[in-house]
Amino acid sequence: MEVSLPEDGFLVTKLDEVANWCRKNSLWPMAFATACCGIEVMATGASRHDIARFGAEAFRFSPRQCDLMIVAGRVVMKMLPVLQRIWMQMPEPKWCISMGACASSGGVFDTYAVVQGIDRFLPVDVYIPGCPPRPEQLIQAVLDLQDKVQKTGTFNAREFKSRTRPEGPRPLAMQLDMADQMVAPANYRTATRSWSVVPEVGNHAGESGR
Amino acid sequence: MSEGTVAGHTLFSDPAVESIVSGLEKALGVPGGGLKRSSFRDNHRVWVEPARLASALKHLREAGMDLLIDLSAADYLGYQDAEHRYGVWYILENTSTGTRIMVRSWADDPSPCLPSAFDIWRGSDWMEREVYDLLGIQFTGHPDLRRILMPDEFAGHPLRKDYPLRGMGERHHFVPLARDES
Amino acid sequence: MPLKLADAIAAPDVEERECLWTLNFGPQHPATHTTLRLVLNLDGEVILKATPDIGFLHSGFEKLGEHLDFNQYVTIVDRMNYISPVANEIAWHQTVESLLGIDLTPRCKMIRVIFAELMRIHDHLLCCGAAALDLGAFTAFLYAFNQRELINEINEWASGQRFHPSYTRVGGLQRDVDDAWIGKVRGFMDGFIAAHNDVTKLLNRNRIFLDRCRGVGVLTKEEAINRSATGPVARASGVQRDLRRLRPYLAYDAIDFDVVCAEEGDCLARYLVRMEEMLESWKIIHWAIENLPGGPVNSEIDGRMVLPNQLSVYRSIEGLIHHFELNMTNRKWKPPVEELYTATESPNGELGFHIVSDGGPCAWRVRTRPPSFIHFSLFPHLAEGHAVGDVAAILGSLNIIAAELDR
Numbered sequence: 001m002e003v004s005l006p007e008d009g010f011l012v013t014k015l016d017e018v019a020n021w022c023r024k025n026s027l028w029p030m031a032f033a034t035a036c037c038g039i040e041v042m043a044t045g046a047s048r049h050d051i052a053r054f055g056a057e058a059f060r061f062s063p064r065q066c067d068l069m070i071v072a073g074r075v076v077m078k079m080l081p082v083l084q085r086i087w088m089q090m091p092e093p094k095w096c097i098s099m100g101a102c103a104s105s106g107g108v109f110d111t112y113a114v115v116q117g118i119d120r121f122l123p124v125d126v127y128i129p130g131c132p133p134r135p136e137q138l139i140q141a142v143l144d145l146q147d148k149v150q151k152t153g154t155f156n157a158r159e160f161k162s163r164t165r166p167e168g169p170r171p172l173a174m175q176l177d178m179a180d181q182m183v184a185p186a187n188y189r190t191a192t193r194s195w196s197v198v199p200e201v202g203n204h205a206g207e208s209g210r
Numbered sequence: 211m212s213e214g215t216v217a218g219h220t221l222f223s224d225p226a227v228e229s230i231v232s233g234l235e236k237a238l239g240v241p242g243g244g245l246k247r248s249s250f251r252d253n254h255r256v257w258v259e260p261a262r263l264a265s266a267l268k269h270l271r272e273a274g275m276d277l278l279i280d281l282s283a284a285d286y287l288g289y290q291d292a293e294h295r296y297g298v299w300y301i302l303e304n305t306s307t308g309t310r311i312m313v314r315s316w317a318d319d320p321s322p323c324l325p326s327a328f329d330i331w332r333g334s335d336w337m338e339r340e341v342y343d344l345l346g347i348q349f350t351g352h353p354d355l356r357r358i359l360m361p362d363e364f365a366g367h368p369l370r371k372d373y374p375l376r377g378m379g380e381r382h383h384f385v386p387l388a389r390d391e392s
Numbered sequence: 393m394p395l396k397l398a399d400a401i402a403a404p405d406v407e408e409r410e411c412l413w414t415l416n417f418g419p420q421h422p423a424t425h426t427t428l429r430l431v432l433n434l435d436g437e438v439i440l441k442a443t444p445d446i447g448f449l450h451s452g453f454e455k456l457g458e459h460l461d462f463n464q465y466v467t468i469v470d471r472m473n474y475i476s477p478v479a480n481e482i483a484w485h486q487t488v489e490s491l492l493g494i495d496l497t498p499r500c501k502m503i504r505v506i507f508a509e510l511m512r513i514h515d516h517l518l519c520c521g522a523a524a525l526d527l528g529a530f531t532a533f534l535y536a537f538n539q540r541e542l543i544n545e546i547n548e549w550a551s552g553q554r555f556h557p558s559y560t561r562v563g564g565l566q567r568d569v570d571d572a573w574i575g576k577v578r579g580f581m582d583g584f585i586a587a588h589n590d591v592t593k594l595l596n597r598n599r600i601f602l603d604r605c606r607g608v609g610v611l612t613k614e615e616a617i618n619r620s621a622t623g624p625v626a627r628a629s630g631v632q633r634d635l636r637r638l639r640p641y642l643a644y645d646a647i648d649f650d651v652v653c654a655e656e657g658d659c660l661a662r663y664l665v666r667m668e669e670m671l672e673s674w675k676i677i678h679w680a681i682e683n684l685p686g687g688p689v690n691s692e693i694d695g696r697m698v699l700p701n702q703l704s705v706y707r708s709i710e711g712l713i714h715h716f717e718l719n720m721t722n723r724k725w726k727p728p729v730e731e732l733y734t735a736t737e738s739p740n741g742e743l744g745f746h747i748v749s750d751g752g753p754c755a756w757r758v759r760t761r762p763p764s765f766i767h768f769s770l771f772p773h774l775a776e777g778h779a780v781g782d783v784a785a786i787l788g789s790l791n792i793i794a795a796e797l798d799r
C-alpha cells in the first residue's frame with residue numbers, strides 16, 4: 001500500500017493523535033521478569049511468537065530507555081522497593097502491564113513473603129490473567145495497551161496528572177491485629193529499608209505456645 | 211531391619227552403613243550400639259547429641275563421607291512425642307562407594323545452637339545460613355551467619371510453626387505509589 | 393627497612409585497597425536471567441571479591457508445603473524449577489509414593505521416564521541457549537527456543553497446560569497419554585537431532601564463544617565434592633555421579649545410557665556436558681517410546697491412595713466415595729509417622745525432597761534440596777580472579793533458576 005501526497009501537500013491531524021500513533025507503535029518494553037512468567041516473555045520474543053510483528057520487540061533492560069514495564073512473575077517483599085524504584089526511573093510517558101496471576105494478585109502464593117498484587121503499590125494499566133499467560137495473551141495485552149494509548153493518550157501526558165491517588169485495592173494491613181504485626185517498612189524513594197523502625201530482632205516467635 | 215541388638219539399639223541391616231556407624235561409635239567412645247539408629251525405606255539415620263556433633267561430623271568426613279548432600283532442619287513444636295523443638299539433619303554420602311547416611315541432631319529453645327560444619331564441608335555454608343534465616347538456629351563457628359533469603363530487618367523466622375503462613379503483616383507495609391508522582 | 397620490589401607489587405588485601413570499585417550487579421539485570429544480586433569488588437576489571445545476595449524471589453514454597461496436601465502441592469513444586477517443571481513433579485511424587493509405599497505401574501514409570509528426559513532436554517536447551525545469548529550468540533538461542541516450543545506442545549497435549557503441566561498424581565498420572573501424544577513425541581525426536589546439530593555448529597566452533605568459556609570458572613573435582621555440587625556441574629568436573637545409575641529409580645535400571653563426564657571443570661566443559669546429555673536423553677526417550685508398556689497408569693486402588701479415574705467417579709458409587717475420601721479435608725492419606733528423603737537426578741543436579749510426616753495428609757515439613765541454591769553458592773569461588781565479563785559466562789553455565797534458588 002502506498003500513500004502519496006501531492007507535491008507540497010499537507011496533512012491535518014491533532015497533535016495528540018500523531019504523538020499517540022508514534023508512541024503506540026514503538027513501545028519499548030522492559031521485561032521485569034522475576035519468575036516463570038519471564039520465560040514466557042522470552043518465548044514471546046523468540047521464534048514462533050515473535051513480538052516484533054507488533055512493534056514491541058526492542059526489549060531493553062535499562063529502565064531509562066523504556067516506556068513499557070512488563071512485570072512478569074511474583075514480586076516479593078525484598079523485591080518490591082526495587083520494582084518501585086525501577087518504575088520511578090523510567091521516563092514519561094510510561095505504562096505498566098502486570099503479567100500473570102502472581103503479579104496481579106499473588107496467585108497461588110498467599111504466603112508471608114509475596115506481595116498480593118503489585119497494583120496495591122504501583123499503578124497498573126493492563127492485567128493479564130493466567131499462570132503463566134500464553135504468549136498470545138501477552139501479545140493481546142500489548143495490542144490492548146496500544147489501543148489505550150491511542151484512545152486516551154495526550155501529547156504532553158496530561159492524562160496522568162489526574163491520577164493522583166494510589167489506584168489498586170487498599171493495602172491489606174488491616175487484616176491483622178496491630179498486636180500481631182511485625183512491621184518493617186521499606187521505602188521506594190531510597191530503595192533501602194529503614195533500619196530505625198526495626199522491632200527487636202531475634203526470638204520474637206521463640207516463646208513457644210504463642 | 212533388625213539383625214541384633216547391642217546396648218538397646220537395633221543395628222542396621224546394611225553392613226556398609228553399620229560399619230560406618232560402629233566406627234563412629236568407636237571414635238566417639240560410645241559403647242557399640244550406643245547411638246540411636248533408625249531406618250525407613252532406604253534412609254538410615256543415626257542420632258548424635260549436639261555436644262558430640264562436631265567431632266562426629268569430623269570423624270565421618272575422615273571416614274570417607276565426603277559429600278554433604280543436604281543440611282536442614284524442622285520445627286517439631288506440637289509434633290507428636292517430640293522431645294526437642296528443632297531437629298537438624300545432615301545427609302552424607304561417600305562418593306566412591308555410594309553409601310548414604312543421615313545424621314540427626316537436635317536443638318532447643320531459648321537459644322537453639324549447634325556447631326557449624328563450615329570447616330568440614332564448604333557446601334554447608336549457605337545451607338546453614340538458610341537454616342538460621344528460616345528457623346533461627348545459630349551455628350557457632352560459621353564465619354558469616356547472616357540472613358540469606360529474607361530481608362535483613364525481617365524479625366521472625368518463617369518456618370517456625372508459630373509463625374503464620376500469611377505472615378504478620380510485613381508484606382503489606384510498603385509505600386503505595388500514585389501515578390502522578392512517579 | 394629496605395623496600396623490596398616484591399612488596400611494592402604485591403596485592404594488598406581487599407579491604408585495604410582504596411582504589412577498588414564496587415559494582416552492583418542486579419537484582420534486575422539481563423544476564424542474571426532471573427532475580428539475584430551480586431556485589432563485585434573490582435580492581436580494574438578483575439573481580440577480587442564477589443558477594444551474592446539472594447532472596448529476591450523467596451516466596452515461601454516450603455511453608456506452603458505444610459498447608460497443602462500431597463496432590464495439591466504438585467502445583468507448587470511445578471513452579472520451583474520452572475524450566476523443567478515435570479522433573480520437579482516426579483521428584484516430589486517419588487518421595488510421597490515412597491513414604492506411602494505405593495508401587496507404580498510399568499506404564500506410569502515409563503511415561504515418567506519419558507517426561508523426565510524431555511525435561512532434561514527442555515532445561516539444557518534453555519541453559520545452553522541463554523548462555524550463548526549472554527555471550528553474544530543470539531541465533532543459537534532462537535534455535536533452542538524453537539525446540540522448546542515443541543516440548544511445550546507435548547506437555548500441553550498430555551496435560552492441558554503448556555508450561556506448568558502438574559501432570560503427576562500420587563501413584564500415577566493425571567491421565568493416560570494417547571497415540572497422538574506418542575506421535576508428537578516421535579515427531580519431536582525426529583527433528584531434534586538436526587536442531588541439536590544446528591546449535592552445535594553455531595557454537596562449538598564459534599571462536600568468541602569458545603574463548604569466553606574456555607578456562608573460565610574452573611571447578612576442580614575436590615572442590616566440587618567439598619562444596620556439594622551435583623549434576624552436570626559436578627560431572628563437568630569429573631565427578632562420576634548420576635543418581636539414575638547410583639540409585640536407579642523409575643525404570644532407569646532397565647535402560648542403557650551413558651553418564652557424560654568431563655575433566656576440565658570450566659564453563660566450556662559444563663556446556664559440552666549439557667549438550668552431550670541431551671543426546672543421551674534422546675537415546676533414552678527413543679528406547680522408552682518404543683518399549684512403552686501397556687496397562688493402566690494408576691496403581692491398583694487398594695489402600696485407597698490413588699485418585700480413581702473419571703469414569704468410575706461418574707458411573708459408580710464406589711468410585712465416587714473413593715474420590716470423596718481423597719478430597720475431604722479430614723480424610724485423605726494416612727502416611728506413617730516417619731521422615732523420608734529421596735532424590736532424583738533432575739536436569740540441574742540432585743533434586744531431593746525431605747518429608748517429615750505427622751500422619752496427616754499434609755506434610756509436617758517439606759524440605760527441598762535445591763541444586764540451584766547449592767550451585768550458586770559456588771559462584772564467588774568460581775568468579776574470583778576473573779574479569780567482569782566472565783560473570784555472564786559463569787552464571788550462564790551454572791544455570792541458576794531463581795525460583796529454585798530462593799523457593
Ligand code: SF4
Pocket residue numbers: 035036037038072073074099100101102103107130131132133471
Ligand atoms: S503467575 Fe504462575 S507462571 Fe507466572 S510467575 Fe506466578 S506462578 Fe509463575
